[in-house]
Amino acid sequence: MELPREEDIIKLAESSVNSALKKGADEAEVFIYHGVARTVAIERGQIEKVSRLIDLGVGIRAVVNKSLGFAYTNLLGDESSVENAISKAVKSAKASKPDPEWPGFPTRRPLSSVEGIFDKDILNIYAEDLVKMASAMLEGAEEVDKRVFPVEGGVGASYICRAVANSYGVSAFDYGTVMECSLAAIARENDNVTPICFEFDMDRSCKVDPESIGKAAARIAVLSLKAKRVETKQMKVILAHFALQQLLSYTLLNAIKADNVHRNQSALQGKIGEKIASEIVTAYDDGLLRGGLHTWRFDGEGVPQQKTPIIERGILRGFIYDNYTAKKENKESTGNATRSGYMSTPNIEPTNFHIMPGKSSPEELIGRIDEGILVHSVQGAHSSNPTSGEFSVVATPAFIIKNGKIAYAARGTMLAGNIFDLIKNISSVADNEKKVGSIVAPWVLVENIKVVGR
Amino acid sequence: MRDLLTRIVNLAKEKFDAEYAEARAQKLFKTMLTIKEEKVEAAREGVETGVAIRVLVDGAWGFASVGATKTELLFDSLSDACKMAKAASLKLKHPIKLVEYKSFEDKVKVKPRKNPTQFLIEDKITTTSTIAKTVLGFDRRIKSCTIDYLDIFGTNYFVNSEGTCIEQDKLYVWSRITAAAREADVLTFSREEVGLTAGYEIFDVETPEILGERVAKRAVEQLRAKLPKGGRFEAVLGPNVVGVFVHEAFGHLAEADLTLSGSVLIDKLGKRIASEVVEIYDDGTIDGAFGSFKYDDEGVPAQRTLLVKGGVVVGLMHNRETASKFNVEPTGNARAEDFRVEPIIRMRNTFMAPQDYTFEELIEDIKFGYYFKSFRGGQANLDGTFQVGIQEAYEIVKGEIADPVRNASISGNTLETLHKVDAVGRDFELWPGRCGKGQTAFICDGGPHIRVKEVLVGGIA
Numbered sequence: 001m002e003l004p005r006e007e008d009i010i011k012l013a014e015s016s017v018n019s020a021l022k023k024g025a026d027e028a029e030v031f032i033y034h035g036v037a038r039t040v041a042i043e044r045g046q047i048e049k050v051s052r053l054i055d056l057g058v059g060i061r062a063v064v065n066k067s068l069g070f071a072y073t074n075l076l077g078d079e080s081s082v083e084n085a086i087s088k089a090v091k092s093a094k095a096s097k098p099d100p101e102w103p104g105f106p107t108r109r110p111l112s113s114v115e116g117i118f119d120k121d122i123l124n125i126y127a128e129d130l131v132k133m134a135s136a137m138l139e140g141a142e143e144v145d146k147r148v149f150p151v152e153g154g155v156g157a158s159y160i161c162r163a164v165a166n167s168y169g170v171s172a173f174d175y176g177t178v179m180e181c182s183l184a185a186i187a188r189e190n191d192n193v194t195p196i197c198f199e200f201d202m203d204r205s206c207k208v209d210p211e212s213i214g215k216a217a218a219r220i221a222v223l224s225l226k227a228k229r230v231e232t233k234q235m236k237v238i239l240a241h242f243a244l245q246q247l248l249s250y251t252l253l254n255a256i257k258a259d260n261v262h263r264n265q266s267a268l269q270g271k272i273g274e275k276i277a278s279e280i281v282t283a284y285d286d287g288l289l290r291g292g293l294h295t296w297r298f299d300g301e302g303v304p305q306q307k308t309p310i311i312e313r314g315i316l317r318g319f320i321y322d323n324y325t326a327k328k329e330n331k332e333s334t335g336n337a338t339r340s341g342y343m344s345t346p347n348i349e350p351t352n353f354h355i356m357p358g359k360s361s362p363e364e365l366i367g368r369i370d371e372g373i374l375v376h377s378v379q380g381a382h383s384s385n386p387t388s389g390e391f392s393v394v395a396t397p398a399f400i401i402k403n404g405k406i407a408y409a410a411r412g413t414m415l416a417g418n419i420f421d422l423i424k425n426i427s428s429v430a431d432n433e434k435k436v437g438s439i440v441a442p443w444v445l446v447e448n449i450k451v452v453g454r
Numbered sequence: 455m456r457d458l459l460t461r462i463v464n465l466a467k468e469k470f471d472a473e474y475a476e477a478r479a480q481k482l483f484k485t486m487l488t489i490k491e492e493k494v495e496a497a498r499e500g501v502e503t504g505v506a507i508r509v510l511v512d513g514a515w516g517f518a519s520v521g522a523t524k525t526e527l528l529f530d531s532l533s534d535a536c537k538m539a540k541a542a543s544l545k546l547k548h549p550i551k552l553v554e555y556k557s558f559e560d561k562v563k564v565k566p567r568k569n570p571t572q573f574l575i576e577d578k579i580t581t582t583s584t585i586a587k588t589v590l591g592f593d594r595r596i597k598s599c600t601i602d603y604l605d606i607f608g609t610n611y612f613v614n615s616e617g618t619c620i621e622q623d624k625l626y627v628w629s630r631i632t633a634a635a636r637e638a639d640v641l642t643f644s645r646e647e648v649g650l651t652a653g654y655e656i657f658d659v660e661t662p663e664i665l666g667e668r669v670a671k672r673a674v675e676q677l678r679a680k681l682p683k684g685g686r687f688e689a690v691l692g693p694n695v696v697g698v699f700v701h702e703a704f705g706h707l708a709e710a711d712l713t714l715s716g717s718v719l720i721d722k723l724g725k726r727i728a729s730e731v732v733e734i735y736d737d738g739t740i741d742g743a744f745g746s747f748k749y750d751d752e753g754v755p756a757q758r759t760l761l762v763k764g765g766v767v768v769g770l771m772h773n774r775e776t777a778s779k780f781n782v783e784p785t786g787n788a789r790a791e792d793f794r795v796e797p798i799i800r801m802r803n804t805f806m807a808p809q810d811y812t813f814e815e816l817i818e819d820i821k822f823g824y825y826f827k828s829f830r831g832g833q834a835n836l837d838g839t840f841q842v843g844i845q846e847a848y849e850i851v852k853g854e855i856a857d858p859v860r861n862a863s864i865s866g867n868t869l870e871t872l873h874k875v876d877a878v879g880r881d882f883e884l885w886p887g888r889c890g891k892g893q894t895a896f897i898c899d900g901g902p903h904i905r906v907k908e909v910l911v912g913g914i915a
Binding site: 040043044045048053057069073081093095099126128134149151188193194195265267382387388390394412452 | 490491493494495496497498499500501502503504514515516517518519520521522531534535537538539541542544545546547548550574575576579583597598634636640641642643684685711714715716717718794796829830831832833834835836837838839840841842843844860861862863865866867910911912
């Protein structure tokens with residue numbers, strides 16, 4: 001794989017900043033993103049295709065009289081496209097409305113050092129290697145049980161490089177790798193079809209184990225056969241990795257974003273220093289977590305990423321900021337201005353929202369429950385009320401626990417409640433943390449959630 | 455562009471022994487705005503140019519996407535795609551076949567009454583700011599308002615190794631308005647989307663004032679709303695909720711790739727899966743609708759596809775690969791979000807057909823139930839479990855609409871629920887939306903008001 005050279009990317013970023021200033025911008029910022037990804041896809045029980053994506057582009061923010069314009073283009077085409085985009089950014093800024101509170105782009109600060117985000121072995125993974133890994137995953141799943149059918153999945157290897165430069169002297173370059181494998185499987189027996197059972201692993205190094213992922217997805221599918229309806233009542237609930245990530249992403253993680261706090265859209269507004277969660281809950285937004293999926297030296301504005309305390313022993317300690325919201329409170333940005341590529345302006349997002357693990361094994365958590373439910377995944381979390389934290393979701397796949405053991409799969413079961421009550425009722429955290437999206441967390445045991453069944 | 459793409463697909467056959475090859479190029483211009491309260495966050499403009507090459511070699515797919523139109527990069531991508539297909543074919547059990555289909559040569563031009571590219575960004579700021587002003591001015595309890603605006607204009611080129619060669623203009627105008635209200639400890643949230651493949655005239659009918667008021671009013675009304683009871687209840691679903699139900703709960707199961715993946719419809723073709731008043735279409739030909747287009751991204755013309763008639767499944771949505779497996783004609787449902795991804799089976803405008811009940815007739819016999827008017831989000835699983843979050847609902851008490859209800863959600867098994875539809879209204883609405891299936895597609899869904907004998911309501915009261 002041929003990699004872009006740091007000098008070339010930095011030079012392009014810096015010269016584009018200068019060009020924007022020459023074209024009439026008071027301030028300018030340039031973000032460059034280059035991604036190369038190879039993926040092998042599994043569809044309906046077999047490996048069907050291999051894909052390659054090369055995406056290289058530049059996004060320019062220009063400010064004229066405190067009003068902000070943005071333009072982007074992909075780069076591999078002709079060189080004039082960058083100059084055109086710069087002109088458009090300046091033109092958009094002139095057309096837009098001034099923001100009297102615009103604080104300017106961030107100034108240069110020393111970058112953080114990070115570990116475990118680049119693995120050179122990933123660069124030498126080719127189509128044939130990916131096909132081998134995917135077939136190990138498929139075979140792993142099929143070995144578990146004949147009734148298992150792998151619906152879709154894949155194995156992917158990618159390289160990402162990013163750079164930011166601005167007219168206040170920020171000039172930063174970083175690169176990393178990501179390896180992922182995933183499998184969604186169902187199990188079928190006569191007329192009985194299980195819901196989709198999904199397992200995946202994602203890492204910055206090539207240490208993912210496709211075979212064990214295949215087996216794990218298959219085991220959940222088999223366990224989901226012969227599901228029964230459950231009674232409507234308050235129960236103890238174990239939220240496994242995906243379920244927790246889904247429920248938090250649309251609620252709590254919105255409430256800790258400074259822009260939502262400033263705009264009265266956070267239920268946590270004004271609650272710094274107050275107890276908002278059970279005292280066994282401690283969580284950091286850790287942009288420097290070793291090998292974290294969102295670990296980088298700097299964020300989408302070139303601000304160093306950091307480890308920010310959010311909840312310590314149940315007490316709310318802080319929010320996450322970009323430069324704009326931080327300056328509004330005379331603070332420094334927490335390095336949470338996130339870019340989803342070159343095509344968008346930065347948004348405040350968590351990096352690695354790390355809920356600290358406990359000492360119990362997942363089996364011990366299950367063993368402590370006389371009657372309850374283990375929820376592997378939920379459906380419909382995106383329809384939660386993002387401001388109030390109220391949710392009402394389908395728990396699937398989910399398993400009824402009786403006398404400390406998994407008894408049977410639950411069918412047509414909903415969970416309803418409010419996330420801010422839920423985090424107060426967490427009574428135990430397991431020791432099995434996993435990286436899922438922007439969350440790194442173990443299983444958690446929650447007392448008293450309304451389970452709506454029959 | 456057409457010549458270059460033709461050279462690529464010819465070379466695929468001649469030099470790399472591809473059974474089939476296609477090259478898809480796009481040049482799109484986008485304008486985006488985000489308004490928060492009355493502040494313009496950033497006026498954004500973008501250009502996206504790129505080519506996607508897809509080849510079938512030894513029965514497996516190779517796909518390469520590159521953000522460029524330079525000849526040497528495209529030849530390199532082609533060679534890589536063919537090598538990748540060969541690698542993928544190593545473990546293949548069932549080689550992929552495409553159904554035979556006519557080839558087309560066509561140029562599709564859009565002629566909007568109001569082309570968004572001819573409006574200044576200042577005009578677009580004025581329109582969206584007016585919506586924001588209306589929302590914020592509606593009631594002092596409205597605390598925030600976010601407006602997103604997007605227009606896309608450009609051209610897609612599609613050439614395949616069977617002689618199809620299509621140049622097709624693309625035009626989309628879309629906006630999403632959200633508002634949050636607060637009173638004491640109650641926080642409420644309201645959302646609305648508009649979207650057309652026509653032009654900027656969208657704001658002539660749905661004026662900024664009408665849109666703003668609708669979103670604001672809902673957020674404020676919910677402040678005094680009750681929480682729903684949990685359990686099974688009789689319900690009337692509004693067109694907006696019927697749309698998301700038909701799309702999420704049924705539509706995805708009828709996408710032939712998901713049907714083959716084991717959706718509950720796999721052995722239901724030709725069988726009764728719904729009460730006989732249920733008739734469902736997926737239609738790519740509705741003029742100006744957000745999910746309409748002339749040709750799909752495999753060069754197949756869009757059509758009006760009947761999925762359910764008299765409660766019986768009569769069709770599925772296909773691309774050329776699944777059409778070959780079912781031995782039917784493709785339906786024009788293969789869509790790719792952009793040059794970065796390959797076409798997959800997606801819905802277009804999906805709806806339930808109206809019948810003869812008035813709204814009053816639907817609710818008059820309900821002693822206690824719910825009227826679910828507008829949804830917040832929906833999701834379904836292959837086993838037919840669906841969930842739809844509701845942003846606007848009311849109690850129905852003794853045949854009349856009563857108190858508003860907030861944060862309800864409904865769920866159940868799709869087929870069981872379709873069997874419980876016992877009356878279908880005479881009205882009809884189509885709502886624009888964006889559907890995620892790894893890629894985003896612009897779609898519409900809708901229908902009339904319908905009555906369902908029983909649905910599971912997830913409530914905390």
